[in-house]
Amino acid sequence: MRQLPLFNVSVSTEPCPAPFMGREACRLEAKYASRLREDTQLGRWVSYVGNKDVPILRLYRYKEAFAFRFVEGFIARFGLTPADYVFDPFCGMGTTLLASYAHGIASIGIDRLPVAVFIARTLPRFLHIEPSELRDALETLKTRVNHAEPAPVAMDVAIMQVAFPADTLLRLRQWKTVIAHLPQPLQDVFLLLFFAILEPCSFTSKDGQFLRMKRDKAVADPDEMLASKVAQAEQDLLLLRKVGWLSPKAEPQASLPRVVLGDTRCLTNVPFERKPTAVITSPPYANRYDYTRTYSLELCFHFVSCFEELRELRHSLLRSHIEARVGDGEEAPHPAVQEVVNALRSRTRELNNPRIPDMLTAYFVDMYRVIQEWSRVLERGARVALVVDNVRFDGMMLPVDLVLSEMAEQAGFRVEEILVARYKGNSSQQMGRYGRMPVRESVAVWSKE
Numbered sequence: 001m002r003q004l005p006l007f008n009v010s011v012s013t014e015p016c017p018a019p020f021m022g023r024e025a026c027r028l029e030a031k032y033a034s035r036l037r038e039d040t041q042l043g044r045w046v047s048y049v050g051n052k053d054v055p056i057l058r059l060y061r062y063k064e065a066f067a068f069r070f071v072e073g074f075i076a077r078f079g080l081t082p083a084d085y086v087f088d089p090f091c092g093m094g095t096t097l098l099a100s101y102a103h104g105i106a107s108i109g110i111d112r113l114p115v116a117v118f119i120a121r122t123l124p125r126f127l128h129i130e131p132s133e134l135r136d137a138l139e140t141l142k143t144r145v146n147h148a149e150p151a152p153v154a155m156d157v158a159i160m161q162v163a164f165p166a167d168t169l170l171r172l173r174q175w176k177t178v179i180a181h182l183p184q185p186l187q188d189v190f191l192l193l194f195f196a197i198l199e200p201c202s203f204t205s206k207d208g209q210f211l212r213m214k215r216d217k218a219v220a221d222p223d224e225m226l227a228s229k230v231a232q233a234e235q236d237l238l239l240l241r242k243v244g245w246l247s248p249k250a251e252p253q254a255s256l257p258r259v260v261l262g263d264t265r266c267l268t269n270v271p272f273e274r275k276p277t278a279v280i281t282s283p284p285y286a287n288r289y290d291y292t293r294t295y296s297l298e299l300c301f302h303f304v305s306c307f308e309e310l311r312e313l314r315h316s317l318l319r320s321h322i323e324a325r326v327g328d329g330e331e332a333p334h335p336a337v338q339e340v341v342n343a344l345r346s347r348t349r350e351l352n353n354p355r356i357p358d359m360l361t362a363y364f365v366d367m368y369r370v371i372q373e374w375s376r377v378l379e380r381g382a383r384v385a386l387v388v389d390n391v392r393f394d395g396m397m398l399p400v401d402l403v404l405s406e407m408a409e410q411a412g413f414r415v416e417e418i419l420v421a422r423y424k425g426n427s428s429q430q431m432g433r434y435g436r437m438p439v440r441e442s443v444a445v446w447s448k449e
């Protein structure tokens with residue numbers, strides 16, 4: 001990868017008043033202090049938990065998603081109308097796209113993870129089927145599943161060998177086979193419901209940044225789980241009809257969202273209809289997030305055929321994960337990052353993961369590239385809402401929200417405000433060692449100059 005220019009900021013020589021913060025982090029805190037504002041109402045909506053009662057979106061737990069109402073809040077704050085064009089460069093399950101669609105606003109999203117793209121493309125398809133079709137299709141599938149051949153899955157991926165009891169795995173593979181014979185859009189709709197039951201039917205749990213094994217977990221029965229998911233989907237469709245959000249004969253106010261499987265670090269070939277006027281998004285956090293692990297069951301059942309393909313996918317994602325490799329000559333593209341990376345490198349023997357400095361370097365190189373791409377493709381005056389978590393490693397605090405904001409300034413954005421949605425403590429171990437200094441989760445609001 002090309003070396004990016006280092007920031008040209010005057011580095012303060014004043015001692016930093018806050019413990020465990022470098023001088024650069026302190027300089028950033030001082031620079032943006034007047035634009036940092038608590039808006040803890042947002043705290044409820046920056047996580048997926050806010051979607052638990054939202055019809056259709058609740059059908060699949062994309063753990064890193066923000067809530068539908070979060071997007072609605074920013075559609076209102078930015079005063080977006082059907083004349084706008086919304087872009088989500090890290091669209092995940094497509095929350096931004098679905099909320100824009102519901103408000104009659106055209107949108108486009110990109111994600112590099114095929115399962116995310118599949119979910120984002122399939123959720124709106126639920127809106128175009130009759131609730132009774134789901135139940136009828138399930139009844140048909142039930143008559144076929146006992147005799148079905150098990151579908152091929154990527155069994156050379158280690159987690160697949162331990163994630164399920166043998167009889168559950170066999171049954172899931174049989175369900176996968178019969179679903180593949182359904183006509184569209186029922187096939188995709190059922191596949192989404194099938195992906196949603198993999199976690200409860202396994203010994204795994206999507207906790208934190210990984211997929212954890214919980215050997216003492218009670219594993220659900222695939223037949224019962226699928227039937228209950230179908231019932232939930234049917235309920236959602238009926239509810240949407242009742243509240244009038246979904247009328248089969250109504251003319252859609254906006255075209256269906258466009259979802260692209262791609263790498264948002266390069267937007268050259270993205271089929272934008274026109275220059276986007278708003279971005280509402282959340283990138284992977286700089287905290288060891290590895291989506292190819294969290295979603296490995298879904299990936300191994302459908303999107304990759306072997307471990308090698310899974311690994312290739314991991315290395316094509318934004319480098320927020322611990323296996324991130326730093327390219328020749330790549331350096332942290334911001335002095336606050338450099339400061340933390342240097343401090344951590346000097347004590348790698350004490351770090352519980354010595355690869356963290358490389359991950360941080362690579363993460364910010366990638367994010368700088370991403371922000372430069374936004375600057376290139378967005379309409380003048382376009383507004384951006386970006387949800388990010390700050391991070392702390394070995395006690396060193398890194399204000400990711402402010403670093404990205406200063407990078408955005410360099411790339412031609414005005415930093416309007418940084419809204420603090422909530423504070424998160426780190427592990428109790430860290431708290432004990434470094435005192436109660438919480439870590440912000442914020443929404444950076446920028447506009448393109």
Ligand SMILES: C[S@@+](CC[C@H](N)C(=O)[O-])C[C@H]1O[C@@H](n2cnc3c(N)ncnc32)[C@H](O)[C@@H]1O
Nearest residue numbers: 065066090092093095111112113263264284318
């Ligand atoms: C925090 S999640 C976004 C969740 C989304 N806001 C939602 O509501 O579902 C970040 C997303 O970035 C995606 N991602 C990682 N690397 C990417 C890349 N290079 N290009 C595009 N998307 C990427 C991940 O797959 C993940 O879905």
